[in-house]
Amino acid sequence: MEITVEDLLDKYKTMVKIRRFEEKVSELFAKGKIPGFLHLSIGQEAVPAGMRNVVKKGDYLISTHRAHGHMIAWGLDLSKMFAELFGKETGYNRGRGGSMHICDPNSGALFASAIVGAGTVIATGSGLSAKLRKTDQVTICFMGDGATEEGTFHEGLNLAAIWKLPVVFVVENNMYAISMCVKNAMLCEKISDRAKAYGMPGITVDGNDVLAVHKAFKDAVKRARDGGGPTLIECLTYRHHGHWEGDPDYTAEVYRKREEVQEWLKRDPIKIFEIKLKEMGVLNQQIIEKIEKEIQVEIEEAVKYAERSPLPDPEKIIEDVFSTTDGV
Amino acid sequence: MGYDMKEITMRDAIREALWEEMERDPNVFLIGEDIGTLGNIFGITTNFIKKFGKERVRDTPLSESAIIGCAIGAAMTGMRPVAEIMYMDFMGCCFDTICNQAAKIRFMSGGKVSVPMVIRTNCGAGFQAAAQHSQSWEAIFMHVPGIKIAIPSTPYDAKGLLKTAIRGDDPVLFLEHKMLYFTKGFIPDEEYLIPFGKADVKREGKDVTIVATLAVIPKAIRAADILAKEGIDAEVIDPRTLVPLDKQTIINSVKKTGRVVIVTEENKRGASSAEIASIIAEEAWNWLKAPIKRIGAPNTPVPFSPPLENYYIPNEEKIINAVKEILST
Numbered sequence: 001m002e003i004t005v006e007d008l009l010d011k012y013k014t015m016v017k018i019r020r021f022e023e024k025v026s027e028l029f030a031k032g033k034i035p036g037f038l039h040l041s042i043g044q045e046a047v048p049a050g051m052r053n054v055v056k057k058g059d060y061l062i063s064t065h066r067a068h069g070h071m072i073a074w075g076l077d078l079s080k081m082f083a084e085l086f087g088k089e090t091g092y093n094r095g096r097g098g099s100m101h102i103c104d105p106n107s108g109a110l111f112a113s114a115i116v117g118a119g120t121v122i123a124t125g126s127g128l129s130a131k132l133r134k135t136d137q138v139t140i141c142f143m144g145d146g147a148t149e150e151g152t153f154h155e156g157l158n159l160a161a162i163w164k165l166p167v168v169f170v171v172e173n174n175m176y177a178i179s180m181c182v183k184n185a186m187l188c189e190k191i192s193d194r195a196k197a198y199g200m201p202g203i204t205v206d207g208n209d210v211l212a213v214h215k216a217f218k219d220a221v222k223r224a225r226d227g228g229g230p231t232l233i234e235c236l237t238y239r240h241h242g243h244w245e246g247d248p249d250y251t252a253e254v255y256r257k258r259e260e261v262q263e264w265l266k267r268d269p270i271k272i273f274e275i276k277l278k279e280m281g282v283l284n285q286q287i288i289e290k291i292e293k294e295i296q297v298e299i300e301e302a303v304k305y306a307e308r309s310p311l312p313d314p315e316k317i318i319e320d321v322f323s324t325t326d327g328v
Numbered sequence: 329m330g331y332d333m334k335e336i337t338m339r340d341a342i343r344e345a346l347w348e349e350m351e352r353d354p355n356v357f358l359i360g361e362d363i364g365t366l367g368n369i370f371g372i373t374t375n376f377i378k379k380f381g382k383e384r385v386r387d388t389p390l391s392e393s394a395i396i397g398c399a400i401g402a403a404m405t406g407m408r409p410v411a412e413i414m415y416m417d418f419m420g421c422c423f424d425t426i427c428n429q430a431a432k433i434r435f436m437s438g439g440k441v442s443v444p445m446v447i448r449t450n451c452g453a454g455f456q457a458a459a460q461h462s463q464s465w466e467a468i469f470m471h472v473p474g475i476k477i478a479i480p481s482t483p484y485d486a487k488g489l490l491k492t493a494i495r496g497d498d499p500v501l502f503l504e505h506k507m508l509y510f511t512k513g514f515i516p517d518e519e520y521l522i523p524f525g526k527a528d529v530k531r532e533g534k535d536v537t538i539v540a541t542l543a544v545i546p547k548a549i550r551a552a553d554i555l556a557k558e559g560i561d562a563e564v565i566d567p568r569t570l571v572p573l574d575k576q577t578i579i580n581s582v583k584k585t586g587r588v589v590i591v592t593e594e595n596k597r598g599a600s601s602a603e604i605a606s607i608i609a610e611e612a613w614n615w616l617k618a619p620i621k622r623i624g625a626p627n628t629p630v631p632f633s634p635p636l637e638n639y640y641i642p643n644e645e646k647i648i649n650a651v652k653e654i655l656s657t
Contacts, residue, residue, distance in 0.1 A: 122398075
């Protein structure tokens, strides 16, 4: 597979950026500085990084409650992301959304829905819109394994297939829908087997191998852009933290065995990629330190921006329910 | 009036609104079950597919969540979809996409994106269609912030409100009472729009206010005509949209008459009439000469058998009795 050195380093940097961002969020949450629910993507960074340099300006993104990584990989600004996490007026959603809903429709990152599976049907709409307007825009729709258990998944994938819509459905299979193990939630061997039911290609890749993910994205996006219709990509991965920050499993082994967690920690996507890039002669300790430093500065400044930003004015709560305040 | 008028059914008024808006704006498209080849179960979109093609008149599989979800995604990216849910009862299948997605996306994004879509559906009883093809669920959706609700009772209102709905920037639930599809009324040949949030006084009167919706409006007018023969002068108000609701026209009428009966076909418990009654109690209490009276359907599923269904649906007799009751207090 052809891939440039710049692209390789960009992917590595994206993964590290997501990891450090999530770690900072976890730390600030533990200190009580971030209100609400948090669903972190530590351990799953290779999936959004695989999308980098495959999508282009004008494409669309639909995501879920666990979307920080997707949004960072899409190019969102960390300052406005932290501001949203802090519930500030300067946040992407002006403090109306929070962690689960950070999005930026202006750049095509249309929405992040926390109703599992809902994104699949909305993605058919941005796909249809591109088709009706005769553009070559592609929609990337992320979801977790739990979404494939919802009725909307079936309706959305089927509609995308029969209308040959330019949508790439990406399942981050981290094996657990909170505590429900995917093995107990379906009898198919793989989630990608479900694609057969809709007559669309389905592929399962190692979701901790960023280059495998990248290849899958590249093929699926090309197919969508060329009018070939949707693809279902299943990325096998693992979340290092609990479903939410505070999930008792993280410390008490409620639904995941310690050995299983340890096994997956050994397969850390960043570590794997680091070793590979070093072997390729693309990465060395000096470059790593430089990347880490840059990201550290970016995150520190983003947090400062968020802390200094104003809180929303409660009087303005009636704005944005509708296009005018009539009917609020 | 200075306009040429024509008599038309409500079904054809809805057809005209859709046809004209599709001709006017290439971003308007239709999506739903049996709307293309069949042309809708009531013939509302007959021949639309011949005129506008299957790309813009999209027959879908039986996937209500996908119909609404697809409309949402298209609306967020520059299109103006008009989705059809065949019967309002089927909204049980897409409650999430309507109430958690369409209704909330603008707000949750901090006002960064609009969702300009219309969801048309038929509601109401009277066809002996039993409990899953006859319901009136306006209060359920009225409760959820972020959805506008149009409730036309005449061909004139239906056409003008539907055009406004399609051109607006917010999600609209457009309710068509199935018993009204073949009722007739006059509309002008010229184009017109009806703004949301403007009630219409269907009959002026000074003794009592009757607020009614959808298929109850013609019954309320007939009841008022019968009452007039007995010397009782009833005013009939049609809110025309429940969200936004024109409180002022209702309050002004109640201040004039001091007596009000609110009639809708919904199950009485938690109906839109309860919301209207509470607004009157909060804002016009001092003008009331008698307790507010509400009429609704019993708190049962819609029954099938004709005598049961006839008993279930509010009628002229119930309205007349309620008016007389509050006039005697």
